[in-house]
Amino acid sequence: xxxKKTLFESLQQQGVTRRGFMKYCTALTSLMALPPSMIxxxxxxxxxxxxxxxxxxxxxxCTGCAESLxxxxxxxxxxxxxxHISLDxxxxxxxxxxxxxxxxxxxxxxxxxxxxxxxxxGSIPLADPGYSTIAxxxxxxxxxxxxxxxxxxxxxxxxxAYGGLPMADPNPTGAVSVSSLxxxxxxxxxxxxxxxxxxxxxxxxxxxxxxxxPELDDLGRPKVFYGQSIHDRCYxxxxxxxxxxxxxxxxxGAKKGWCLYRLGCKGPMTYNACATLKWNQQxxxxxxxxxxxxGCSEPNFWDAGSFYKAxxxxxxxxxxxxxxxxxxxxxxxxxxxxANQKTKSSAVSQHTKVTVDDFDMNKDKK
Amino acid sequence: xxxxxxxxxxxxxxxxxxxxxxxxxxxxxIAFHLEQLLEQKKTHSIDLRAMPWSPGDEDKxxxxxxxxEIQIELNALGKSLFYETQYSGIWIVTHYNQEDEIIGKLIxxxxxxxxxxxxxxDVKDSIERLKQY
Ligand code: SF4
Ligand code: SF4
Numbered sequence: 001x002x003x004k005k006t007l008f009e010s011l012q013q014q015g016v017t018r019r020g021f022m023k024y025c026t027a028l029t030s031l032m033a034l035p036p037s038m039i040x041x042x043x044x045x046x047x048x049x050x051x052x053x054x055x056x057x058x059x060x061x062c063t064g065c066a067e068s069l070x071x072x073x074x075x076x077x078x079x080x081x082x083x084h085i086s087l088d089x090x091x092x093x094x095x096x097x098x099x100x101x102x103x104x105x106x107x108x109x110x111x112x113x114x115x116x117x118x119x120x121x122g123s124i125p126l127a128d129p130g131y132s133t134i135a136x137x138x139x140x141x142x143x144x145x146x147x148x149x150x151x152x153x154x155x156x157x158x159x160x161a162y163g164g165l166p167m168a169d170p171n172p173t174g175a176v177s178v179s180s181l182x183x184x185x186x187x188x189x190x191x192x193x194x195x196x197x198x199x200x201x202x203x204x205x206x207x208x209x210x211x212x213x214p215e216l217d218d219l220g221r222p223k224v225f226y227g228q229s230i231h232d233r234c235y236x237x238x239x240x241x242x243x244x245x246x247x248x249x250x251x252x253g254a255k256k257g258w259c260l261y262r263l264g265c266k267g268p269m270t271y272n273a274c275a276t277l278k279w280n281q282q283x284x285x286x287x288x289x290x291x292x293x294x295g296c297s298e299p300n301f302w303d304a305g306s307f308y309k310a311x312x313x314x315x316x317x318x319x320x321x322x323x324x325x326x327x328x329x330x331x332x333x334x335x336x337x338x339a340n341q342k343t344k345s346s347a348v349s350q351h352t353k354v355t356v357d358d359f360d361m362n363k364d365k366k
Numbered sequence: 367x368x369x370x371x372x373x374x375x376x377x378x379x380x381x382x383x384x385x386x387x388x389x390x391x392x393x394x395x396i397a398f399h400l401e402q403l404l405e406q407k408k409t410h411s412i413d414l415r416a417m418p419w420s421p422g423d424e425d426k427x428x429x430x431x432x433x434x435e436i437q438i439e440l441n442a443l444g445k446s447l448f449y450e451t452q453y454s455g456i457w458i459v460t461h462y463n464q465e466d467e468i469i470g471k472l473i474x475x476x477x478x479x480x481x482x483x484x485x486x487x488d489v490k491d492s493i494e495r496l497k498q499y
Pocket of ligand 2: 296
């Protein structure tokens with residue numbers, strides 16, 4: 001945004017022709033999961049798009065989300081996008097450390113006040129700020145301070161979107177999501193453990209292109225990517241509809257590519273784009289490689305029981321259960337201390353450990 | 367050390383009692399747009415990367431449409447291939463990046479993919495460069 005050159009101008013300066021630019025727009029439109037009829041509109045918008053400043057904060061996380069994005073593939077459209085946003089702070093990637101790094105963050109905030117984007121991966125511990133600090137600043141303080149001048153916040157990964165693994169029972173650090181703390185700025189949730197890299201860049205590209213926030217569902221996720229369940233887009237769906245299920249990972253049904261529902265597939269309650277966008281440069285995706293969906297883009301998926309236990313609740317009820325879980329998450333943020341203790345103890349009682357029995361698919365029949 | 371591309375590893379899904387039906391639906395969509403092209407000069411593009419394909423569906427579609435009379439290669443931010451299929455007016459367009467990875471794949475229903483034409487901006491630029499001679 002501070003950068004005076006538009007994306008189109010900087011591409012032109014690199015000797016990229018109009019054809020090259022149109023090719024870039026075609027790939028970008030596909031990346032944003034928009035129909036090809038939008039290509040001219042994307043081109044039009046990009047002709048005047050300026051480079052936004054991005055501050056990336058990493059809290060209680062495993063760096064898997066950043067890895068998903070950065071190790072995906074280098075000079076592609078995603079790479080080009082990174083040439084065209086100004087990533088002013090990312091403590092895992094930047095060369096500067098300590099005070100110098102924090103200065104970079106403060107500098108970017110000052111220069112682009114009200115206009116920069118904040119990307120967050122990881123959850124925020126409220127039980128004791130000492131669980132996670134950066135340059136002696138607690139995660140909560142850094143979030144509040146940085147978000148104050150932001151145009152919008154993108155919560156990348158299930159931890160920052162819904163609390164994720166750190167918030168899983170018994171939530172020792174009192175971890176909460178970004179949206180339970182940030183109430184006065186738009187928060188876009190990009191969940192997944194990790195999210196599909198093209199979804200992360202797709203959301204960034206949307207902001208870069210249109211300067212606005214994509215349409216979100218009631219869990220704060222962009223509808224273009226999270227509008228349909230894995231189950232609704234799954235190519236194994238015809239088997240599900242016919243009642244043809246694999247019962248173990250190497251039986252006849254598994255070999256014939258039948259539905260993985262009885263092997264614990266969480267596809268019916270999971271909203272994500274894996275079935276169409278796929279993983280590893282569109283090579284494949286979990287169900288295509290023979291394993292059920294874990295439900296990684298849903299709130300509280302770590303506490304939803306064994307990955308190998310078939311969903312017992314019909315779709316509708318499950319959605320309600322998930323909705324309830326989110327409400328709990330929000331309450332947690334508001335009245336962290338007390339509510340947290342309560343949730344913790346009920347979570348402990350509900351906690352189920354995965355045992356070797358869970359892998360025995362015939363257990364229920366015995 | 368020789369490296370093997372993922373695409374070289376043959377994966378066979380053992381399923382012959384099941385046809386996804388995806389081919390039927392996309393072919394009738396294509397036929398509809400081809401009529402629109404002829405009658406109303408309306409072009410249309412389908413993003414092949416947004417399809418919930420079963421393994422092998424895309425190959426089946428490409429094999430069915432086949433290769434027609436013309437193929438064009440573009441070099442801008444990596445290679446792009448445009449070829450008309452055996453069905454006139456139906457083009458398959460594949461965009462690659464500089465690393466030869468596919469970054470876009472579309473079916474275009476048109477008399478000529480837009481990007482093949484010389485672009486006004488590039489022509490203007492050419493005039494300026496010629497004047498500098
Ligand atoms: S494999 Fe999972 S997502 Fe696919 S049809 Fe079966 S239950 Fe649904
Ligand atoms: S298939 Fe399910 S668990 Fe696997 S990455 Fe996609 S949403 Fe997450």
